[in-house]
Amino acid sequence: MCSEAVRGRLVHSPGQTPVCPARHTLTEARALVNGKTVGASQVELYLVEIHPGGEGLEDRHPGCEHGFFILDGEGEAYVEGERFTLRPEDSLFIPPGARHSVRPAGAQSLKMIVFMAPQR
Structure with a gap:
């Protein structure tokens, strides 16, 4: 029998309360994997939807790799001006440490998985 420390943990996304993260507007983020949801110690994973007119304002995360996987919609991002x-x-x-921002393009929301490793 597995000990609790090595068991898998299921997170049902609709069961997570969406929040608007700091430095974002018109954004809903649901925590899927982090220290609070499953006890993860190395990675954070979020389901994020940025609604039309919203954006993730320029930010940076020193010491943390970061990224997006786009599920639905189209958008634009800037990383160090590119x-x-x-x-x-x-x-x-x-x-790590790169200046970045993201926003939807057009009238459709931008839905994506966002990761960070290690956790902030």
Whole structure:
């Protein structure tokens, strides 16, 4: 029998209360994997939806790798001033400490998985 320390943990996304993260507008983020949801110690994973007119304002995360996997919608991101067009099934990696921002393009929400490792 497995001890509690090595057991898997299931998180049902709709059961997580969405929050608008700091430095974001018109954004809903649901924590999927982090220290609070499953006891993770090395990674954070979120389901994020940025609604039209919203954005993730310029930010940086020293000592933390960061990235997006686009599920639905289109958007644009900037990493250290370089523009990236985001479409479904695209991944964008953001190195530790890099200035970055993200927003939907057009009238559709941008839905994505956001990761950070190690945790902030």
